[in-house]
Amino acid sequence: xxxxxxSRASLGSISWDTLTRTRLSAExxxxxxxVVLGADTRATEGMVVADKNCSKIHFISxxxxxxxxxxxxxxxxxxxxxxxxxxxxxxxxxxxxxVVTANRMLKQMLFRYQGYIGAALVLGGVDVTGPHLYSIxxxxxxxxxxxxxxxxxxxxxxxxFEDKYKPDMEEEQAKQLVRDAIAAGIxxxxxxxxxxxxxxxxxxxxxxxxxxxVANRKGDRFGRxxxxxxxxxxxxxxxxxxxxxxxxxxxxxMDTS
Amino acid sequence: xxxxxxGRRMRKLGGSGIRTGVTGNQTGxxxxxxxxxxxxxxxxxxxxxxxxxxxxxxxxxxxxxxTVGSFGxxxxxxxxxxxxxxxxSTVIGASGDLADFQHLRQLLKQMVIDExxxxxxxxxxxxxxxxxxTRVLYNRRSKINPLWNTVLIAGVYxxxxxxxxxxxxxxxxxxxSLATGFGAYLAQPLLRAELEREQxxxxxxxxxxxxxxxxxxxxxxxxxxxxxxxxxxxATVTEKGVELEGPLTLExxxxxxxxxxxxx
Numbered sequence: 001x002x003x004x005x006x007s008r009a010s011l012g013s014i015s016w017d018t019l020t021r022t023r024l025s026a027e028x029x030x031x032x033x034x035v036v037l038g039a040d041t042r043a044t045e046g047m048v049v050a051d052k053n054c055s056k057i058h059f060i061s062x063x064x065x066x067x068x069x070x071x072x073x074x075x076x077x078x079x080x081x082x083x084x085x086x087x088x089x090x091x092x093x094x095x096x097x098x099v100v101t102a103n104r105m106l107k108q109m110l111f112r113y114q115g116y117i118g119a120a121l122v123l124g125g126v127d128v129t130g131p132h133l134y135s136i137x138x139x140x141x142x143x144x145x146x147x148x149x150x151x152x153x154x155x156x157x158x159x160x161f162e163d164k165y166k167p168d169m170e171e172e173q174a175k176q177l178v179r180d181a182i183a184a185g186i187x188x189x190x191x192x193x194x195x196x197x198x199x200x201x202x203x204x205x206x207x208x209x210x211x212x213x214v215a216n217r218k219g220d221r222f223g224r225x226x227x228x229x230x231x232x233x234x235x236x237x238x239x240x241x242x243x244x245x246x247x248x249x250x251x252x253x254m255d256t257s
Numbered sequence: 258x259x260x261x262x263x264g265r266r267m268r269k270l271g272g273s274g275i276r277t278g279v280t281g282n283q284t285g286x287x288x289x290x291x292x293x294x295x296x297x298x299x300x301x302x303x304x305x306x307x308x309x310x311x312x313x314x315x316x317x318x319x320x321x322x323x324t325v326g327s328f329g330x331x332x333x334x335x336x337x338x339x340x341x342x343x344x345x346s347t348v349i350g351a352s353g354d355l356a357d358f359q360h361l362r363q364l365l366k367q368m369v370i371d372e373x374x375x376x377x378x379x380x381x382x383x384x385x386x387x388x389x390x391t392r393v394l395y396n397r398r399s400k401i402n403p404l405w406n407t408v409l410i411a412g413v414y415x416x417x418x419x420x421x422x423x424x425x426x427x428x429x430x431x432x433x434s435l436a437t438g439f440g441a442y443l444a445q446p447l448l449r450a451e452l453e454r455e456q457x458x459x460x461x462x463x464x465x466x467x468x469x470x471x472x473x474x475x476x477x478x479x480x481x482x483x484x485x486x487x488x489x490x491x492a493t494v495t496e497k498g499v500e501l502e503g504p505l506t507l508e509x510x511x512x513x514x515x516x517x518x519x520x521x
Binding site: 100162 | 474476513
């Protein structure tokens with residue numbers, strides 16, 4: 001996806017090369033009565049890390065969260081738009097929003113833009129009908145599955161899921177599995193890195209654990225490179241006062257109303 | 258694009274391979290091609306093999322590969338052996354174009370025969386074979402006429418185990434775990450997770466653990482690689498020699514089907 005964008009020439013004033021993309025492994029898992037979402041925290045701009053600790057798990061509603069992979073701006077603005085519309089919808093219906101509603105709203109918008117909005121999302125939440133998990137692709141197709149992964153690290157993460165997933169896992173097991181899957185993406189994919197964020201959504205609670213696991217800690221410096229005062233000997237000191245005369249003094253009030 | 262079979266240097270242009278280095282014309286015009294001697298064309302692979310996995314364990318090295326030769330999306334040849342025992346200390350496994358692998362097989366077979374004829378008690382070490390393969394593949398790529406393969410070389414020689422990788426570009430390296438093709442994306446994370454576990458970082462897995470790990474990786478590949486197959490072979494090299502097992506069949510778990518209903 002990104003390779004196709006980078007190979008195009010600059011259009012007008014927009015340079016495609018500076019498109020910030022989050023290539024991440026966004027993961028999810030449905031456990032017996034909840035959903036566990038996970039994501040890494042690296043945002044890249046080409047082959048450079050733009051943000052070492054960005055937040056990829058976006059709020060949709062108090063009971064629904066969405067992980068976003070692909071173009072950073074697209075995932076951020078799309079989730080914010082649907083979150084806003086969903087809140088209005090929820091007030092109109094007088095009910096807690098359903099995950100399927102968010103899914104429908106997201107896919108209808110993305111399909112309308114025929115893939116030009118590069119948002120690959122992993123949507124999860126718990127509503128009156130139970131826990132649900134969807135993956136939404138930039139062109140607008142959705143899949144409803146017990147476990148999904150998106151982004152550049154999705155193959156590494158999916159390998160972990162295919163190897164270790166069991167139906168009806170306990171919350172702690174599920175969190176550990178999602179953590180391991182994101183870690184696989186972080187260590188084996190160059191587009192993913194830094195820390196692991198986790199979001200656990202169940203009927204009774206919401207745990208937004210950021211960071212859940214600091215997988216890459218910056219190295220501690222072994223020495224200090226500051227020169228203490230007195231390192232350089234002072235031989236002579238000459239203080240010259242600047243003769244200044246106040247010519248004019250005015251006060252301009254700030255409009256703080 | 259149509260090419261003409263002209264002279265022994267020109268090859269027929271195929272599908273989506275790299276079309277560089279063609280200095281002759283391709284439009285069918287019968288003009289004089291003065292001064293143009295070497296027209297070598299990079300082919301595209303026809304019948305291909307998918308991932309090969311390699312893993313070192315305490316006591317030797319193991320390779321695993323499935324037994325299918327794909328013709329694009331068609332599983333054309335379902336009983337192909339992609340693992341080859343070179344001599345008593347080395348096995349190689351190849352992915353990529355199977356015709357090129359067969360060519361390599363012939364070359365290697367002749368090399369081993371020539372060596373046996375010398376009868377000096379020496380045999381090619383896995384490291385020597387790796388070096389030889391690297392030279393062959395790199396030189397072919399430098400002539401824009403590659404052997405479209407990625408090869409894993411596994412062996413035990415002089416008490417030391419060896420696991421190496423060479424691909425069609427001549428990229429060559431060694432590592433405790435290796436995977437070609439899709440395996441690099443799906444299997445390598447699993448292999449590395451096992452090898453780099455905090456608790457026993459310096460310890461290699463046992464033979465049984467390695468075998469079980471490779472089978473789990475092959476299963477994941479069968480689930481997620483659209484050109485894989487559930488029949489596979491495993492080659493194990495230890496001090497004692499080479500053991501080639503197969504073809505074996507993978508048991509896949511499709512219970513997830515009961516949970517999935519629709520897409521919304």
